[in-house]
Amino acid sequence: MSTHVKDMTSGTPWKQLLVFALPLMIGNVFQQLYTVMDSVIVGQGIGVNALAALGAADWFNWMVVGLATGFSQGFSIQIAQQFGARDYDHLKKTVAASYTLSLAMGVIFTVIMQLAARPGLVLLNTPENIIGDSLSYLRVSFSGFIVVMAYNMFASVLRALGDSKTPLIAMVIAAAINIVLDIAFVMGLHMGVASAAAATVIAQAFSAVYCFMAVRKIKLLKLSARDWRPNGRRMGKLMYLGAPMAFQNVIISIGGMALQSVVNRFGLAFVAGFTATNKLYGVLEVAATSFGFSMTTFTGQNLGAKKIRRISKGMRSSLIMAFITSEIISAAMILFGRMILRLFISGAESEIREVTDIAYHFLFVMCVPLFILYVLHVVRSAIQGMGDTIIPMISGCTEMVMRVSVAMILPHFFGPESVFFAEVAAWIGADVILITAYLVKMHRLLASSTESSG
DSSP states (O other): OOOOOOOOSSSOHHHHHHHHHHHHHHHHHHHHHHHHHHHHHHHHHTOHHHHHHHHHHHHHHHHHHHHHHHHHHHHHHHHHHHHHTTOHHHHHHHHHHHHHHHHHHHHHHHHHHHHHHHHHHHHTTOOHHHHHHHHHHHHHHHHTHHHHHHHHHHHHHHHHTTOOHHHHHHHHHHHHHHHHHHIIIIIISOOOTHHHHHHHHHHHHHHHHHHHHHHHTOGGGOOOGGGGSOOHHHHHHHHHHHHHHHHHHHHHHHHHHHHHHHHGGGOHHHHHHHHHHHHHHHHHTHHHHHHHHHHHHHHHHHHHTTOHHHHHHHHHHHHHHHHHHHHHHHHHHHHHHHHHHGGGOOSOHHHHHHHHHHHHHHHHHHHTTHHHHHHHHHHHHHHHHTTOOHHHHHHHHHHHHHHHHHHHHHHHHHOGGGGGHHHHHHHHHHHHHHHHHHHHHHHHHHHHOOOOOO
């Protein structure tokens, strides 16, 4: 096992961003692979009811992952900036404080989410015939929150130092373990929906251990006893960065849950079709999140090194690459999406056809304007890399308002399938906030910078 710490403050921006993003994309593909395989194996091995049960649990799961990624990404912003500034003494103290806070968040939210699981499903109008499976799935999934937190924290530290390859290897290992266990638990031992969650938790534990071992091999992160001494100011700064990002993800999740509650009113077939497409949502944005992670690290390191013009160059490069990638993914999904969606669905041919038609309509609605989602990820991540997590949080609130408003209003006038436009409306609302904020911030940074060249 080796680590690949990378300084992103010199060299050609687009090459560095692409080299950094590619392993993340591949890793995200494997992450989505085991998410999709969960649904395929459950849908084929147990049935449409079980697939709908996973769908009812989706946004709760997204919230849990969003909390973990939000805090860990927020903490890593400071790490990237200190690495770019070559401030290694404070870097080690920041890493130690991040570990302490991550453990605390892991314990606190494990308890909260277990208590909130059943009331939340009831609040979302989860149908009676699937709520039992949804709850058992969430119970097991939430029990592994500390594992999710650990993986995201170690992976975020590695990415902040320019290493996107080690998290890739960890994700490949996790995907393989998850798929094997899914098949064994669900198809072989017939252990039910909850066993799919157990397979994921076990797989994530392996990826967390792998990233932890990689972090331990980085010499500049050899922590001493004094690095672990509590420092209220440092922890306060980390929470200032991490809490808004976690809250942003929670707000987006709440909007998604409101959307799910509307969808749940339209019957089992509609819920199953909506779920099938949601399982491909991660595939649609797989490159977007990768470009986003690369922009956070690139921006953080270059801001720490006071190379402001490089940030602007990196943004232009990321947007061009994001546009090309989003168009390729859109075309592929429009052409082959119906065939892929049928993998999730089992039952009578008439039932399969009905669910697939619903799912493909939703997929098509998201694919046509997909670049809007990619702009969201790239610009939001650049702002976060600048150390501002408040504006992205506001954009998350805007997403929630747009998503919920469209979901609540349009179906009354245009029928159930108009709810599909809630996602696109959420992306547009967030982009307006983020693009405006980015342009203002870059203008101010360039005006105050003494940098003569990029």
